[in-house]
Amino acid sequence: MKGLRGVFAATLVLESIVVLLALLVLPKFGEGATPLGVIVIAALAAAMIVAAGVQRQPWGLRLALALQVVMIACGLLVPALGVLGVVFALVWGGLLVLRRDMAGKIARGELPGQQTSDP
Numbered sequence: 001m002k003g004l005r006g007v008f009a010a011t012l013v014l015e016s017i018v019v020l021l022a023l024l025v026l027p028k029f030g031e032g033a034t035p036l037g038v039i040v041i042a043a044l045a046a047a048m049i050v051a052a053g054v055q056r057q058p059w060g061l062r063l064a065l066a067l068q069v070v071m072i073a074c075g076l077l078v079p080a081l082g083v084l085g086v087v088f089a090l091v092w093g094g095l096l097v098l099r100r101d102m103a104g105k106i107a108r109g110e111l112p113g114q115q116t117s118d119p
Contacts, residue, residue: 009052016048022080037078
């Protein structure tokens, strides 16, 4: 599961970059982000980077999923965040399915590293 935690952390870093890039795109659509919107975007991106660093903790995944909920809720303030939140929620859904499948294979002893070879 260590490798999967690395995937979670990498996804959070990628997501924080995408959130920050939203600042560049917002002025093209309407008036752009308000000062409060900019603060929310920056704080959310910073929280994602912090969450990426704590993925080895037992509560790290819960923090990452909570940030997805916050990002979708921030769509009320900055609609682009809501759209990005839904897209990344789908990504996180896929990662959770992968995690469940991997846990099942570990429990059944089906991973290649768990196989014993008979000479």
